[in-house]
Every structure is written in C-alpha cells, then in structure tokens.
Amino acid sequence: MSRRGNCFDNAVVESFFHTLKTHIIHDCYYKTRKQANKALFEYIEIYYNRIDPHSANGRVSPQQYEQ
Numbered sequence: 236m237s238r239r240g241n242c243f244d245n246a247v248v249e250s251f252f253h254t255l256k257t258h259i260i261h262d263c264y265y266k267t268r269k270q271a272n273k274a275l276f277e278y279i280e281i282y283y284n285r286i287d288p289h290s291a292n293g294r295v296s297p298q299q300y301e302q
Contacts, residue, residue, distance in 0.1 A: 247291075255279070 259278050265271035285298045292300040 251283075254283075 255275075255278065259274055263274070265274065286296050288294045288296055289300075
C-alpha cells in the first residue's frame with residue numbers, strides 16, 4: 236500500500252477481509268482462540284481456496300480453475 240488506510244491500493248485484499256469478516260467474524264462468538272483459529276482455517280483453506288467461486292476466475296472455484 237502506498238499510504239496507510241488506502242483501500243484502493245489493495246482492493247483485492249480489502250475485499251477478501253470484508254468477505255472473511257462477513258462470513259466468519261461478525262455475529263460469531265468463539266469461546267477460545269483455538270476455536271476461532273479452527274474456524275478461520277476451515278473457511279480459508281477448505282471453503283474459500285477450494286470451493287468458493289471467485290470473480291477473477293470467471294466465477295469458478297480456484298480448484299476448478301486450476302484443473
């Protein structure tokens with residue numbers, strides 16, 4: 236990023252964090268940090284990186300795009 240807080244410099248990452256917060260962080264309560272880490276890992280590594288369709292990939296999942 237060229238300067239602090241400029242979301243337009245890094246729109247892809249800002250979009251990802253918005254999606255992450257919407258699906259995993261907001262309206263969720265985790266009793267332990269371990270539970271939160273597990274939920275984040277499962278969302279990112281299992282759902283987002285393998286199943287979730289991405290607009291940059293022509294609305295197919297990353298796994299389908301690589302194949």
